[in-house]
Amino acid sequence: MTPKTPSIRALSRYLLHPQSSLHSRCQYRAQSKQYSSAAPGARLNGTVDYDTTSLLHHTSRSTLSNPELPPDVRKGQTKRINFYTAVNEALRHALQTDERVLVFGEDIQFGGVFRCTMNLATDFGTERVFNTPLSEQGLVGFAIGAASEGMRPIAEVQFADYVFPAFDQLVNEAAKLRYRAGKTGVHCGGLVVRMPTGVVGHGALYHSQSPESLFTHIPGLRVIIPRSPVQAKGLLLSAISTNDPVIFMEPKVLYRAAVEQVPIDAYRLPLDKAEILKSGKDVTIISYGTPLYTCSAAIAAAEKDFGCSVELIDLRTIYPWDRETVLESVKKTGRAIVVHESMMNAGVGAEVAATIQERAFLRLEAPVKRVTGWATHTGLVFEKFIIPDVTRVYDAIKKTVNY
Amino acid sequence: MTLRYGARRIRCRGFWTTPTCLNASQTPKVTVPWQRCRSVASTPNAERVLFPGALNSKFTNTIEFLRPTTKDAIPTYRVMDQYGKVIDKEIGTETEDEEALSLYRNMVCLSMMDVLMFEAQRQGRLSFYMVSAGEEGIAIGSASALSPSDVIFCQYRETGVYMQRGFTLDQFMNQLFSNSKDLGLGRNMPVHYGSSDLNIHTISSTLATQIPHAAGAAYALKLQNMQQPDIPPRIAVCYFGEGAASEGDFHAALNIAATRQVPCIFICRNNGYAISTPTSDQYRGDGIASRGAGYGIDTLRVDGNDIFAVRRATKEARRLALENGGKPVLIEMMAYRVGHHSTSDDSFAYRQRVEVEDWKRRDNPITRLRKWLEGRRLWDEGKERELRSRLRKEILLAFDKAEKGKKPAIKHVFDGVWEELTEEQRWHVEELRDILERYPKEYDIDAHEEGLDSLRELEKGGRR
Ligand SMILES: Cc1ncc(C[n+]2csc(CCOP(=O)(O)OP(=O)(O)O)c2C)c(N)n1
Numbered sequence: 001m002t003p004k005t006p007s008i009r010a011l012s013r014y015l016l017h018p019q020s021s022l023h024s025r026c027q028y029r030a031q032s033k034q035y036s037s038a039a040p041g042a043r044l045n046g047t048v049d050y051d052t053t054s055l056l057h058h059t060s061r062s063t064l065s066n067p068e069l070p071p072d073v074r075k076g077q078t079k080r081i082n083f084y085t086a087v088n089e090a091l092r093h094a095l096q097t098d099e100r101v102l103v104f105g106e107d108i109q110f111g112g113v114f115r116c117t118m119n120l121a122t123d124f125g126t127e128r129v130f131n132t133p134l135s136e137q138g139l140v141g142f143a144i145g146a147a148s149e150g151m152r153p154i155a156e157v158q159f160a161d162y163v164f165p166a167f168d169q170l171v172n173e174a175a176k177l178r179y180r181a182g183k184t185g186v187h188c189g190g191l192v193v194r195m196p197t198g199v200v201g202h203g204a205l206y207h208s209q210s211p212e213s214l215f216t217h218i219p220g221l222r223v224i225i226p227r228s229p230v231q232a233k234g235l236l237l238s239a240i241s242t243n244d245p246v247i248f249m250e251p252k253v254l255y256r257a258a259v260e261q262v263p264i265d266a267y268r269l270p271l272d273k274a275e276i277l278k279s280g281k282d283v284t285i286i287s288y289g290t291p292l293y294t295c296s297a298a299i300a301a302a303e304k305d306f307g308c309s310v311e312l313i314d315l316r317t318i319y320p321w322d323r324e325t326v327l328e329s330v331k332k333t334g335r336a337i338v339v340h341e342s343m344m345n346a347g348v349g350a351e352v353a354a355t356i357q358e359r360a361f362l363r364l365e366a367p368v369k370r371v372t373g374w375a376t377h378t379g380l381v382f383e384k385f386i387i388p389d390v391t392r393v394y395d396a397i398k399k400t401v402n403y
Numbered sequence: 404m405t406l407r408y409g410a411r412r413i414r415c416r417g418f419w420t421t422p423t424c425l426n427a428s429q430t431p432k433v434t435v436p437w438q439r440c441r442s443v444a445s446t447p448n449a450e451r452v453l454f455p456g457a458l459n460s461k462f463t464n465t466i467e468f469l470r471p472t473t474k475d476a477i478p479t480y481r482v483m484d485q486y487g488k489v490i491d492k493e494i495g496t497e498t499e500d501e502e503a504l505s506l507y508r509n510m511v512c513l514s515m516m517d518v519l520m521f522e523a524q525r526q527g528r529l530s531f532y533m534v535s536a537g538e539e540g541i542a543i544g545s546a547s548a549l550s551p552s553d554v555i556f557c558q559y560r561e562t563g564v565y566m567q568r569g570f571t572l573d574q575f576m577n578q579l580f581s582n583s584k585d586l587g588l589g590r591n592m593p594v595h596y597g598s599s600d601l602n603i604h605t606i607s608s609t610l611a612t613q614i615p616h617a618a619g620a621a622y623a624l625k626l627q628n629m630q631q632p633d634i635p636p637r638i639a640v641c642y643f644g645e646g647a648a649s650e651g652d653f654h655a656a657l658n659i660a661a662t663r664q665v666p667c668i669f670i671c672r673n674n675g676y677a678i679s680t681p682t683s684d685q686y687r688g689d690g691i692a693s694r695g696a697g698y699g700i701d702t703l704r705v706d707g708n709d710i711f712a713v714r715r716a717t718k719e720a721r722r723l724a725l726e727n728g729g730k731p732v733l734i735e736m737m738a739y740r741v742g743h744h745s746t747s748d749d750s751f752a753y754r755q756r757v758e759v760e761d762w763k764r765r766d767n768p769i770t771r772l773r774k775w776l777e778g779r780r781l782w783d784e785g786k787e788r789e790l791r792s793r794l795r796k797e798i799l800l801a802f803d804k805a806e807k808g809k810k811p812a813i814k815h816v817f818d819g820v821w822e823e824l825t826e827e828q829r830w831h832v833e834e835l836r837d838i839l840e841r842y843p844k845e846y847d848i849d850a851h852e853e854g855l856d857s858l859r860e861l862e863k864g865g866r867r
């Protein structure tokens with residue numbers, strides 16, 4: 001959808017009388033420039049459609065057919081909400097049911113820059129839901145301390161790109177606390193560090209990164225990336241209740257875009273299971289977060305064009321991850337492609353590919369292909385050339401199937 | 404980054420092999436009184452502590468905690484009152500009429516560009532923008548009091564610094580529209596300007612990281628000032644918000660700047676907000692200025708709506724920063740963030756509309772200078788209209804030109820990560836070029852300068 005742009009003359013008039021706006025105020029979000037919108041004649045790129053994608057549950061029935069949901073939840077009702085509302089509901093449920101739960105971070109109190117913490121401060125008070133000073137190392141260290149004394153702090157880092165001041169706290173403290181404490185039994189289970197991650201079309205160098213592989217290199221941390229509102233709510237509630245510190249990365253482009261029917265009741269989803277989103281015979285695609293939608297669109301085109309059958313797996317928990325589901329699938333299909341936004345070298349794809357090669361070598365019909373970001377930074381106008389798109393995944397399927 | 408004045412390399416060989424190069428006469432010894440005594444020995448009837456960590460402290464037998472809340476707040480320096488009347492006529496404004504007029508024109512130009520670009524973003528013509536409303540005087544005033552060769556590090560709300568130093572409307576627009584003439588090669592978000600000609604480092608979105616950089620750069624300048632006594636000495640200047648001052652980097656920077664006695668002015672823009680976070684959630688001390696003393700740094704708080712105060716403070720700070728070879732100075736410039744944080748923000752979700760309206764009415768750096776100009780009969784409504792109409796044409800012309808420009812060449816996806824393309828990157832270039840060639844309809848390659856040729860060239864260059 002290309003926005004209609006008023007003429008320069010209109011802008012010029014506006015400069016003389018800025019009081020009289022050119023258009024109604026509330027439209028601006030929808031109109032913000034998407035540098036990565038597809039080329040006008042594209043057939044593959046630009047075909048991700050959140051309103052129709054099979055990855056989201058558009059009906060209540062489809063949501064409740066999920067066998068991972070507890071039986072009573074499956075008998076309950078659903079509500080159509082977006083990703084950030086699902087996060088909000090999980091936080092709300094945790095605050096309501098467990099007085100040890102705290103929610104804090106930069107700009108949390110008014111709802112957060114992505115609206116995930118809307119109304120929580122009003123409803124639960126600023127003793128438990130509060131703004132922190134602008135210091136990631138401070139607020140994450142604070143969360144570790146609170147967790148070590150029995151609270152269940154959910155700290156928000158405003159963007160995954162800004163987690164690095166807290167890297168020491170996460171790598172040397174959160175991850176090692178239990179091990180270091182030995183028989184003293186101290187740990188920081190209950191700590192969840194939430195952060196928006198991934199590209200949005202115009203985030204450039206510092207609002208686009210997906211630093212998950214930096215945390216999957218750390219024993220003691222759990223790394224989770226949900227793909228949808230249903231997943232976000234269930235995985236976040238599991239993250240809060242697990243006794244390991246969790247890095248919970250929320251693909252920020254999905255906050256508003258991904259809308260589906262979500263159970264109204266609270267539920268938890270497993271932290272040790274990948275999920276097969278679509279079964280297939282010829283090739284397995286392993287991904288997580290936003291690229292799953294890219295993969296799904298590419299699969300639709302590839303299956304139509306090449307008559308192949310593709311299996312799609314959502315890793316969900318990036319570390320520790322479910323090797324069994326992946327290996328079983330690849331042993332069946334004989335081919336594997338890993339797709340993620342962050343760059344290839346030492347990325348999650350490297351680990352998945354190496355594991356497949358170690359444990360399923362004799363079943364492989366083709367080398368494991370990685371479709372990932374290139375070895376570069378996400379330059380503003382170049383995002384569309386760097387991050388895996390439908391075309392690149394489509395082409396990878398073609399090449400892998402025909403290998 | 405090669406800055407115009409910074410390009411001169413330290414003459415390494417001479418530097419390290421000639422022991423006289425950094426001898427005592429060239430390294431002015433700065434000894435603060437309490438540093439003079441390094442002994443820990445204390446006699447039973449000594450009046451003062453001789454612990455190494457606090458050398459000039461007197462003993463006391465009353466237990467009295469320091470209670471900052473009981474102290475008066477640090478005063479705010481100003482030259483003229485809010486009606487544009489100069490308070491101390493003897494000192495005056497230290498500004499020639501012509502210069503005052505030019506500062507005024509720049510502030511008006513900045514605010515007009517802000518209004519236009521904010522609106523243009525709302526229309527979807529660019530992805531992002533940030534205005535300086537309420538802080539024009541801080542950026543333009545301080546920049547006007549520095550030497551053009553001083554090295555500057557900004558946060559992002561200092562567009563006026565660039566403007567005052569001579570960044571042209573075309574350069575602003577090229578960056579904002581990420582066209583092929585953008586000095587940042589279309590890689591950075593709008594408003595992340597940089598200019599080696601103007602000695603301003605390119606902005607990074609990560610808050611506070613530039614503050615220790617400024618300390619280190621200032622140390623480099625300190626050594627270069629000593630090694631090249633024939634060249635006018637330079638300082639580093641660092642801008643940041645009161646929110647960013649909560650980051651560890653701020654504290655680390657001021658401390659190391661003090662221990663290394665670097666010629667650096669740290670300019671905090673305290674505009675009352677960090678996105679939605681009010682200062683009451685940000686800190687409980689007396690602003691940012693109160694922290695200077697903790698690091699042993701000379702500090703001043705200034706009324707940011709008073710461009711003459713900003714100029715005078717900066718000039719004086721620069722003199723102090725170069726005293727005895729160098730030392731850091733902290734200035735806290737007080738302001739109110741009149742605009743939304745950025746185009747991604749709607750500030751009425753966390754502050755009252757009337758609060759903003761009140762501030763706008765009460766005081767503002769542009770209207771205050773205008774009152775002063777009018778008081779001296781240098782300005783009137785006619786001149787204002789004339790100026791605005793001229794600026795409008797200039798801004799729109801630059802806007803139009805830049806918006807129509809081509810995007811930067813695709814090779815800039817890869818170059819500039821390392822000094823030279825790596826083997827891995829060459830594989831990636833090849834793979835991307837192959838995809839773009841086989842799926843031409845999927846990408847708008849012609850929007851970019853040189854189309855696919857730039858990638859092919861990069862590939863060939865790499866193979867050489
Ligand atoms: C390390 C880091 N954390 C968080 C952010 C997100 N962020 C961008 S601007 C901002 C507020 C900064 O406030 P302040 O320093 O007062 O500057 P102002 O916007 O008021 O000029 C925040 C939290 C960031 N850019 N970098």
Ligand SMILES: [Mg+2]
Nearest residue numbers: 644674676677
């Ligand atoms: Mg601020």
